[in-house]
Amino acid sequence: MPIDVQWAVPERVEGLEALLEALLEAVCEACFSLEGVENCGMAVRIASPDEVRELNRTMRSIDSETDVLSFPTARFRPGTTARDNLKRLKREYDPFLGYVNLGDCVISLPRAKEQAEAYGHSLERELGYLCAHSALHLMGYDHMNPGDRARMRDMEERALRLASLSRTEDFPMTDQMLFDLACEAMLRAYAPYSKFQVGACLLTRDGRTFQGCNIENASYGATICAERAAISNALTAGANHFVAVAIAGSGAQSWPCGICRQVLNEFSDDMRVICGQYGHDFEVVKLAELLPRAFGPEQLKGGSDGE
Ligand code: THU
Numbered sequence: 001m002p003i004d005v006q007w008a009v010p011e012r013v014e015g016l017e018a019l020l021e022a023l024l025e026a027v028c029e030a031c032f033s034l035e036g037v038e039n040c041g042m043a044v045r046i047a048s049p050d051e052v053r054e055l056n057r058t059m060r061s062i063d064s065e066t067d068v069l070s071f072p073t074a075r076f077r078p079g080t081t082a083r084d085n086l087k088r089l090k091r092e093y094d095p096f097l098g099y100v101n102l103g104d105c106v107i108s109l110p111r112a113k114e115q116a117e118a119y120g121h122s123l124e125r126e127l128g129y130l131c132a133h134s135a136l137h138l139m140g141y142d143h144m145n146p147g148d149r150a151r152m153r154d155m156e157e158r159a160l161r162l163a164s165l166s167r168t169e170d171f172p173m174t175d176q177m178l179f180d181l182a183c184e185a186m187l188r189a190y191a192p193y194s195k196f197q198v199g200a201c202l203l204t205r206d207g208r209t210f211q212g213c214n215i216e217n218a219s220y221g222a223t224i225c226a227e228r229a230a231i232s233n234a235l236t237a238g239a240n241h242f243v244a245v246a247i248a249g250s251g252a253q254s255w256p257c258g259i260c261r262q263v264l265n266e267f268s269d270d271m272r273v274i275c276g277q278y279g280h281d282f283e284v285v286k287l288a289e290l291l292p293r294a295f296g297p298e299q300l301k302g303g304s305d306g307e
Helices: 017-035 049-060 086-090 109-119 123-138 146-162 175-186 226-236 258-266
Strands: 003-008 040-047 068-072 099-108 198-204 209-213 242-249 272-277 282-286
Touching: 003 017, 017 040, 017 123, 017 146, 017 175, 040 049, 040 123, 049 068, 049 099, 049 109, 068 123, 099 109, 099 123, 109 123, 123 146, 146 175, 175 198, 175 209, 175 226, 175 242, 175 272, 175 282, 198 226, 209 226, 226 242, 226 258
Parallel strands: 003 040, 040 099, 242 272
Antiparallel strands: 068 099, 198 209, 198 242, 272 282
């Protein structure tokens, strides 16, 4: 298992371990996917304060308790992170494990509980945050100067957002985060015929997001585009008005097709369209630029009496 969560604490979180393990795996995977590294893994050890203190003393010559420790396998040149060192990372491939082990993260469970209480958020969110922080350290991120700190903080928040652990009141959805969610959805596309994967993510006024991916079919015409798959997911969940949509294409920037423009127009007042290629920058336009002089629900408001 590329993400190896170990419970090394006597106390148990009443049957929540499996849930927390899945969450921590999701957080690590989100960090890896945001960084663009493949076939990587790490160990996450939920430990006692004594173990964390002992590790801090023996490995770092710091004789004190702390919340999280990170032990990277690979060291990268200062100023670079894993994405700049993919070749270097390949050399760390472990044939016995079957993946590149990025290193170990050790979290003090009592410390995480205390901090969750102090910040007024859930234990899940705090463990997720500590885990993302550590996964990023393992990939070369640091917080020694303000620029590096901001970059690391941004990645932490993007990873927590992908794992649905974000504090939306503190960190409203940004275009970058919405595009990340579209990229994540893109990876789930079913596109064996065109090989062109598309992911979409809709945003509602109250901050809810709904993802979709393209779903192709052997009878080509039955294909569903990512945008309309996202619309189906949203309407099924009771959301029917959107302020933005992000779209990511695998091979190129994927502007919505004509049918999708028309369908998006049905459920928005001129939404923002955030569009880019996976792994590249995105552009932002208004839907009216893509569908000028649209025919929509407004036109039918007056009804037709047939005269
Ligand atoms: N596709 C979308 O998902 N959205 C669009 O707006 C344009 C096209 C998909 C459909 C098909 O699976 C593939 O891209 C190639 O046309």
